[in-house]
Amino acid sequence: MNWMMHWQQYFEDSQYLEALVEQGFVVLDHALPESLYMALVLESREDEHYQAAKISTGGRLETVRSDSTRWIESDPTVNRQAGAEYLEALEALSLVLNRALYLGIRSVEAHYACYQVGQFYAQHRDNASGSDVRAISTVLYLNHGINQVDSNNWRAEWGGALRLVDASDAVQDILPIGNRLVVFQSDLPHEVLPATVVRRSIAGWLRRDTTV
Numbered sequence: 001m002n003w004m005m006h007w008q009q010y011f012e013d014s015q016y017l018e019a020l021v022e023q024g025f026v027v028l029d030h031a032l033p034e035s036l037y038m039a040l041v042l043e044s045r046e047d048e049h050y051q052a053a054k055i056s057t058g059g060r061l062e063t064v065r066s067d068s069t070r071w072i073e074s075d076p077t078v079n080r081q082a083g084a085e086y087l088e089a090l091e092a093l094s095l096v097l098n099r100a101l102y103l104g105i106r107s108v109e110a111h112y113a114c115y116q117v118g119q120f121y122a123q124h125r126d127n128a129s130g131s132d133v134r135a136i137s138t139v140l141y142l143n144h145g146i147n148q149v150d151s152n153n154w155r156a157e158w159g160g161a162l163r164l165v166d167a168s169d170a171v172q173d174i175l176p177i178g179n180r181l182v183v184f185q186s187d188l189p190h191e192v193l194p195a196t197v198v199r200r201s202i203a204g205w206l207r208r209d210t211t212v
């Protein structure tokens with residue numbers, strides 16, 4: 001898969017770049033080829049090795065976030081092919097955004113996340129205070145065919161929106177529809193609202209350092 005060409009198809013269109021720069025975020029629907037998307041959906045449902053999520057200062061504080069996460073390894077000997085392919089896709093996205101916006105991104109990291117019914121992540125930014133190492137945050141939603149709703153739909157009444165305060169201070173509620181990718185500036189405040197169904201995703205970060 002030529003991931004650079006894949007992302008260029010979006011970001012050649014100046015509206016997408018402008019949204020990311022001006023509003024601070026952009027939403028890409030049907031972001032991945034269906035085959036990789038479905039493979040990620042299945043991989044995300046392999047429940048072993050998810051761990052209680054940590055907050056950016058290192059500890060766990062259930063008043064801040066209550067989801068579980070599983071980091072994606074780029075090690076090819078780890079038998080999780082879809083996740084490794086997705087890391088490659090994020091690396092290519094970094095190159096495309098570096099070329100267009102000179103962001104200086106040098107590495108990527110990503111984890112699966114699972115929010116059980118009622119779990120949430122209170123408002124936060126994706127960098128520890130004083131750090132700007134995470135330049136761009138990404139979230140890919142893996143909520144496929146929940147509760148007999150076919151296609152990749154998510155109903156607003158289930159809750160579970162990503163609530164983002166955008167670059168013009170407007171509050172944006174973005175539903176976690178399957179195969180939707182949200183790309184946003186990591187310094188924007190955002191939160192995950194609780195949902196009445198299980199909510200699955202991959203959160204990924206495009207970083208200015210190479211320590212991961």
Ligand SMILES: O=C(O)CCC(=O)C(=O)O
Binds near residue numbers: 139161191192201
């Ligand atoms: O799942 C989402 O919509 C956002 C998750 C998030 O903010 C994070 O993991 O830092």
Ligand SMILES: [Fe+2]
Binds near residue numbers: 190
């Ligand atoms: Fe976040």
